[in-house]
Structures are given as C-alpha cells and as structure tokens.
Amino acid sequence: MQRSKLPDRIDRLNRWAGWLGSWALLLMLALGVWNVIGRYLGLSLGLNLSSNALIEGQWLLFSAAFLLGLGWTLQRDGHVRIDVISSRWPRRKQLRMELGGTLLLLLPFALLVLLVSLEPAWQAWRIQEASPDPGGLPRYWAKSLIPIGFLLLSLQGIAIGLRLRQSLRQP
Numbered sequence: 001m002q003r004s005k006l007p008d009r010i011d012r013l014n015r016w017a018g019w020l021g022s023w024a025l026l027l028m029l030a031l032g033v034w035n036v037i038g039r040y041l042g043l044s045l046g047l048n049l050s051s052n053a054l055i056e057g058q059w060l061l062f063s064a065a066f067l068l069g070l071g072w073t074l075q076r077d078g079h080v081r082i083d084v085i086s087s088r089w090p091r092r093k094q095l096r097m098e099l100g101g102t103l104l105l106l107l108p109f110a111l112l113v114l115l116v117s118l119e120p121a122w123q124a125w126r127i128q129e130a131s132p133d134p135g136g137l138p139r140y141w142a143k144s145l146i147p148i149g150f151l152l153l154s155l156q157g158i159a160i161g162l163r164l165r166q167s168l169r170q171p
Contacts, residue, residue, distance in 0.1 A: 011075055056131055
C-alpha cells in the first residue's frame with residue numbers, strides 16, 4: 001500500500017513554522033536583553049533607549065514562537081501526555097486510543113479555536129488595529145498568529161490521524 005504524501009508535506013510545513021518560531025524566540029531573547037540593558041544604560045546616559053514598540057515586540061515574538069510551534073511540538077510528541085495507563089496497553093489499543101483522542105479531542109478543539117479566532121483577526125486587519133500605547137506596534141499581526149497557529153496544529157493533527165489510520169490497517 002502506498003504511503004500518503006500529505007502527512008509528509010504537513011510535517012515539512014510545521015518544521016518550517018517551528019524553525020520560524022525558534023528564530024522568533026531568539027529575537028525575543030535578544031530584544032529582552034536589549035530592553036534591560038537599554039533601560040539601565042539609558043538612565044545613566046540620560047537617554048531613552050527603550051520604547052513601547054520594543055517592549056511590545058517581546059510579547060509579539062513570544063506569541064509567534066508559541067503559536068508557530070504548536071504543530072511542530074505535536075509532531076515531535078512534545079505536548080503534555082498522560083501515558084501511565086496506556087503504556088501498559090497492547091500497541092493496537094494504544095494506536096486506537098491515540099486516533100480517538102486526535103479525532104475527538106485535539107481536532108475539534110483546534111478547529112474551534114481556529115474558527116473563533118478568524119473573525120477577530122479579520123477585524124483587526126480591516127481596521128488596522130494598533131496598540132493603545134504611544135509608539136506601540138500594530139496588533140493585527142499578533143491576532144493573525146492565533147488562527148495560523150491553530151491551523152498548523154489542526155493540520156498536524158490530520159497528519160497524525162492519517163498515519164495512525166495507516167498503522168491500524170497493517171496487520
């Protein structure tokens with residue numbers, strides 16, 4: 001039986017998103033270091049070396065790292081699990097339970113969050129929502145990350161579901 005290419009494509013997409021998320025995390029750390037150094041250096045020099053944009057940039061980059069990493073983390077089996085009971089089950093029962101959890105818990109939740117987050121993201125883009133703080137960053141980018149992150153999580157759930165179904169079909 002030929003293996004489906006769709007799960008492999010989803011894996012590549014989530015690896016790419018995870019790579020972007022890891023760079024966002026590194027940039028967030030660098031920005032955080034600058035914000036701390038800039039605050040104290042600025043005080044001693046009498047200059048303002050920080051801004052609302054730099055501070056908001058930290059949480060925006062953290063959001064990017066977290067949300068872009070959702071699907072990648074699922075792909076790597078890095079989400080919190082409770083395997084105390086299932087680790088004692090036969091392999092086929094484990095696969096059936098994993099498939100059931102993916103289809104009945106993960107995918108409905110991820111798709112619901114995706115659907116609920118689309119309208120606020122669209123509205124933020126429509127009005128070009130900006131930070132209420134002076135010199136802050138636009139908010140529509142951050143609101144777009146929510147549906148993107150949960151789309152990536154949903155796609156990875158589909159890839160896992162397809163692979164589990166394939167494994168259960170084998171004797």
